[in-house]
Amino acid sequence: MFQRVLVAEDIDSINLAVSGLLKDLGISSVEHAQYCEEAWLLFKKAQRDGNPFELLICDLSFRLDHRPEKFKSGRELISALKEEDPDLKVLVNTIEDNPQTVRGLWESGDIDGYVSKDRHGMRDLREAIHAVNKGNKYNSVRIERLLKDDNMLILGDWEMELLSAIATGYTQDEIEGDFKKRGITPNSRSSIEKRLKELREDFGANTTPHLVGILKDLKLI
16 A cells, blocks of 8 residues: 555545545655645655655645745646656545546546546545555546546647637637737637537537527536
């Protein structure tokens, strides 16, 4: 069983629950961080001391604070730690179940398990730790069902940039200018209009605002 675990979680009650679980599993050395930057510093210190963490249990969203943060999300933290230590095992423990987020994390190759914070969250986290300790992958039942939804349309990074801009209230002309400025391609007005038309058809939306509403209901944006 793992003996060196880093928990990145900003909610005290969940930290207490996770601590109790890890203690029950006989895990002797656990460090907690309530900010991504704090988790990074603990990770680097453990590396310098020659006693690296074996497992990271990480939320994806953290409350904003007055302090400057190198990492804006758990996903950024996970990516950075895996780049530093590819052998680090990673369990996501979060309420976030956006299909794009879940699929993106699995496709990145950075995680070993995805646990949903629901009524069975602690039970699932226990199962996940056992599974990953044995070299297996793990998903909560809720997450597994989501991933098996063959009807779920997957949006690429370009579509996500486009739809996020539309949802924020940008016009197509403004999006074209922004994409060109940031070097995002394709960035022509015709490409933007064409893709929005295709997406409206794919999701059965009558208008672009209707499309945005549908995608929000599906938790795709």
